[in-house]
Amino acid sequence: MTTALVSVPPSPAPCVLRIHAQDNVAIVANDGGLPAGTLLPEGAPGAGVVLQGKVPQGHKLALVNIAAGQPVLRYNVPIGYALQAIAAGSWVHERLLQMPAARELEGLPMATVQPPPLAPLQGYTFEGFRNADGSVGTRNILAITTTVQCVAGVVAQAVARIKAELLPQFPHVDDVIGLEHSYGCGVAIDAPDAIIPIRTLRHISLNPNFGGELMVVSLGCEKLQPERLLPPGSIPVADGRNAELHTVCLQDAQHVGFMSMLDHIVQSARPHLERLNARRRETVPASALVVGVQCGGSDAFSGVTANPAVGFAADLLVRAGATVMFSENTEVRDAVEQLTSRAASPELAQSIVRELAWYDQYLERGRVDRSANTTPGNKAGGLSNIVEKAMGSVVKSGSSPIAHVLAPGEKLRADQKGLVFAATPASDFICGTLQLAAGMNVHVFTTGRGTPYGLAECPVIKVATRSELARRWHDLMDVNAGRIADGQASVEELGWELFLCLLEVASGKKTWAEHWKLHNALVLFNPAPIT
Ligand code: CA
Numbered sequence: 001m002t003t004a005l006v007s008v009p010p011s012p013a014p015c016v017l018r019i020h021a022q023d024n025v026a027i028v029a030n031d032g033g034l035p036a037g038t039l040l041p042e043g044a045p046g047a048g049v050v051l052q053g054k055v056p057q058g059h060k061l062a063l064v065n066i067a068a069g070q071p072v073l074r075y076n077v078p079i080g081y082a083l084q085a086i087a088a089g090s091w092v093h094e095r096l097l098q099m100p101a102a103r104e105l106e107g108l109p110m111a112t113v114q115p116p117p118l119a120p121l122q123g124y125t126f127e128g129f130r131n132a133d134g135s136v137g138t139r140n141i142l143a144i145t146t147t148v149q150c151v152a153g154v155v156a157q158a159v160a161r162i163k164a165e166l167l168p169q170f171p172h173v174d175d176v177i178g179l180e181h182s183y184g185c186g187v188a189i190d191a192p193d194a195i196i197p198i199r200t201l202r203h204i205s206l207n208p209n210f211g212g213e214l215m216v217v218s219l220g221c222e223k224l225q226p227e228r229l230l231p232p233g234s235i236p237v238a239d240g241r242n243a244e245l246h247t248v249c250l251q252d253a254q255h256v257g258f259m260s261m262l263d264h265i266v267q268s269a270r271p272h273l274e275r276l277n278a279r280r281r282e283t284v285p286a287s288a289l290v291v292g293v294q295c296g297g298s299d300a301f302s303g304v305t306a307n308p309a310v311g312f313a314a315d316l317l318v319r320a321g322a323t324v325m326f327s328e329n330t331e332v333r334d335a336v337e338q339l340t341s342r343a344a345s346p347e348l349a350q351s352i353v354r355e356l357a358w359y360d361q362y363l364e365r366g367r368v369d370r371s372a373n374t375t376p377g378n379k380a381g382g383l384s385n386i387v388e389k390a391m392g393s394v395v396k397s398g399s400s401p402i403a404h405v406l407a408p409g410e411k412l413r414a415d416q417k418g419l420v421f422a423a424t425p426a427s428d429f430i431c432g433t434l435q436l437a438a439g440m441n442v443h444v445f446t447t448g449r450g451t452p453y454g455l456a457e458c459p460v461i462k463v464a465t466r467s468e469l470a471r472r473w474h475d476l477m478d479v480n481a482g483r484i485a486d487g488q489a490s491v492e493e494l495g496w497e498l499f500l501c502l503l504e505v506a507s508g509k510k511t512w513a514e515h516w517k518l519h520n521a522l523v524l525f526n527p528a529p530i531t
Pocket residue numbers: 294295296328426427428431
C-alpha cells in the first residue's frame with residue numbers, strides 16, 4: 001500500500017499592477033485571478049483593501065471607493081466614468097463604465113513636445129541581402145505578383161511545382177510564394193479610394209525581401225492590367241534590369257491547355273531564381289531594419305508588459321538609425337493628442353490629423369460606432385473599451401518624435417528613417433499587409449489572448465504578454481514579456497532582448513511561425529466599392 005503524497009503549493013502572494021500613481025484601478029496579475037476576501041498586502045497599490053468578489057486575471061479592481069459619475073483612471077487617463085458607485089476591492093468591468101467620447105480633431109497640440117534627442121546606438125549589425133534600390137532584405141524570396149484573383153489557383157499549382165522541381169537547385173533562395181489577393185476585377189477601379197489597394201499591391205511586389213525580382217501572372221481581361229499595377233516609372237531601375245516587366249498572361253494565344261500555362265510560369269521563374277540564388281547575406285548596419293509593430297488578441301497585460309517592451313525596443317531601433325512603423329488607426333485614435341504633440345513638425349502633426357480624420361469619415365460612412373473595436377476576447381482579457389486598449393497600444397511606439405507619416409499602401413523611401421506612423425486599420429491581416437507594402441522587413445506582433453499569426457513574406461516575432469500564454473503556447477511565442485508582470489525582468493531588459501532577437505531573426509534565424517509555416521493571407525484594404 002502506498003501513501004499518496006499530496007503537495008499543496010503555497011498560494012502566491014496577491015499581485016496587482018498599477019500603471020500610474022494617480023490611477024484608481026489596478027489589474028490583477030495572478031494566474032487564475034484573485035478570490036473574494038483577498039487582502040491586498042502592505043507595499044502593494046491599494047494595501048489593506050479586501051476584494052469584494054473574485055477578480056479574473058488581467059481585470060481591474062478598484063483601489064479606492066469610486067463614486068457614480070467619477071472617472072476611472074488607468075494610465076492617468078479617464079478610460080470611463082462609473083455608472084454606479086464602485087466600492088474599493090470591486091471588480092471594475094466594462095458594464096460599470098460609460099465610455100468617454102472621442103477627442104475632437106480640432107485644437108490639438110501640434111508638435112509641442114520635442115523629446116530630447118536619444119543618444120545614437122552604434123555598432124549593431126545583422127546579416128542581410130542588399131538590394132539595388134538601397135533597401136535590405138531579411139529573407140531571399142521569389143514572390144510571384146498576381147494582377148487578379150482569377151489566376152490564384154493556377155499560380156498556387158505553379159508555385160508547388162517550382163518548389164518541388166526548381167527550388168532544390170537554388171539553395172540560397174528561401175522560398176517561392178504567390179502574392180494572392182481578392183482584388184483586380186469586379187471592383188470600381190476608377191473610384192478615388194481604389195488607389196489604396198492598387199498601390200498596396202504594387203508596393204508589396206517591391207518589398208525588400210523579394211530582391212527586386214518582379215514576375216507577374218495576369219489573366220488578360222482584368223481591370224487591373226499589369227501596366228496599371230506596375231507602371232514603368234514605379235519600378236526600381238537602379239541596375240537597369242527590372243525596368244522591363246516580365247508578365248505571363250494566361251489568356252495569351254500561346255497557351256494551349258492548362259499544362260502549357262503551368263510550364264510557362266515554371267520556366268519563367270528560372271532566371272529570377274538564378275539571380276536570387278547568386279545573392280549572399282552581408283553584414284549591414286541595424287539601420288537597415290524596417291520593423292512593423294502591431295498587436296492582436298490584446299488583453300490588459302498588453303499595455304503593461306509586451307507593448308512597453310516593444311516601445312523600449314522601438315527607441316533602441318530609432319537610436320540605431322533604423323525605421324519603426326506603428327499603425328492601427330482605431331487603437332491610436334484615443335491617444336491622438338500624444339501623437340500630434342510628438343510629431344517632429346506641425347506639418348507632420350497635420351498629416352496625422354488628416355489620416356485619422358479620413359478614417360473617422362470612413363467609419364462614419366459605414367455607421368461604425370466606438371464599441372466596434374474591443375473584441376469579446378479583449379473584454380474577456382480585461383480591456384473594457386477602446387480608450388483603455390488605445391492607451392496600452394500606443395506605448396508600442398516608444399518615445400521618439402514621429403518622423404514620417406504614411407497613408408495606407410504608401411511605401412517608405414530608403415532614406416526615411418526613425419519612427420513612422422503608417423496609418424492602417426487595426427485588423428491584424430490588413431495592418432500586416434499594409435506594413436509589408438510600406439517596406440517592412442521584420443514584423444513584431446504582441447498578443448495576450450494568443451494568435452498563431454504569421455506571414456509568408458516576412459518573419460513575424462510574436463511576443464506574449466503573459467507567462468501563462470508563453471508556457472501553453474511554448475512553440476508559437478518567440479518572446480515572453482509576461483516575465484515583467486512576474487517580476488523576473490524589467491521593461492528595459494525585455495526591450496533589449498527583443499532588439500537582439502530582431503537582429504538574429506533579420507539575419508536568418510527562424511521564428512516559430514516560420515518554423516511551422518503559418519502564413520496568413522494578404523488582405524487588402526479596399527475602401528472603394530465592389531461592382
Ligand atoms: Ca492589430
